[in-house]
Amino acid sequence: MSKKTKAKQTSKKDKRDVRRQERRFVSQAATNPTIVSGAGALSALLLGAGLWAYFYAKSFAEDDQLKAVPSYLIAAGAVIMGITIWIGTSSESPIRVGAPGIAVEKGELRRMAWWAVEKIRFEAGALALVITGKDEASSDWTFKVPVKAHPEAVAWIVKEAQDRIPRRVDIDDDLLEKLPAAHEHVGQRVDLEPLQVVGKKCAVTGKTISYEPDARVCPQCERVYVKTSVPKKCRCGNSLVHLRPKSLQGFDDAEEVADDEEDDERVSASDERTSTETKAAEETAES
Ligand SMILES: [Zn+2]
CATH class of the missing domain: 2.30.29 (PH-domain like)
Known part of the structure; x- marks a missing residue:
């Protein structure tokens, strides 16, 4: 270019x-790497000891009380190995x-x-x-x-x-x-490439954009508008005055969206009020 x-x-x-x-x-x-490698080493040690005792240590097989030891070692080693794999990999x-x-x-x-x-x-x-x-x-x-x-x-x-x-x-x-x-x-x-606007819907009119130059994008939240319906202010709060075509300047057709936004503000303000009220009530209840 x-x-x-x-x-x-x-x-x-x-x-x-x-x-x-x-x-x-x-x-x-999420787990400290030292713990992961420590657990890995421990599981290998247990498995090795268990297998060695199972195949080579005659005293284990002859003694009734020690007979089960190799299987315990192998089982413990296998369990710890499973845990190591689980904690060592992040999903x-x-x-x-x-x-x-x-x-x-x-x-x-x-x-x-x-x-x-x-x-x-x-x-x-x-x-x-x-x-x-x-x-x-x-x-x-x-x-x-x-x-x-x-x-x-x-x-x-x-x-x-x-x-x-x-x-x-x-x-x-x-x-x-x-x-x-x-x-x-x-x-x-x-x-990234510029936002692909064709196929997106205008946030005010709901009209699907079919021709790229017809679209205007709020740089803050990437809401898409048809250029003739760009409000003065986006619902995210960003001013879009600079994106409005000259023919719209001084002409107020964007009241609908501005009202929407006030609604939005009113809703969130009342939400906040409710949550503070609840909190205050909780605090009183506690004391
Ligand atoms: Zn916006």
């Missing part, structure tokens, strides 16, 4: 779109976090766009982020990202979600402080 065409394209699109990227995180085995799939949302790599990529995220909360019992929303096929989807196997992915999901969809993050401030911090140089950076 010549420099000229590239420059022309980038000037048309939003800055964030140009650097459309995500980070890929491979899970870490958590790789996680991707970036402009297109959050994705889980389980065979193929299942992704939840930021705009499709309903709620991100933290489950203290499981020590995991719980993400609820819809996947790209619009199916309901809830998945967990455990801190132990995915500390870096958890950090980046929280960071990006706070930047992009702050109202969907339902985690207490004091808990947020305890979660891992998002470091710049973690994960594997993956460069």
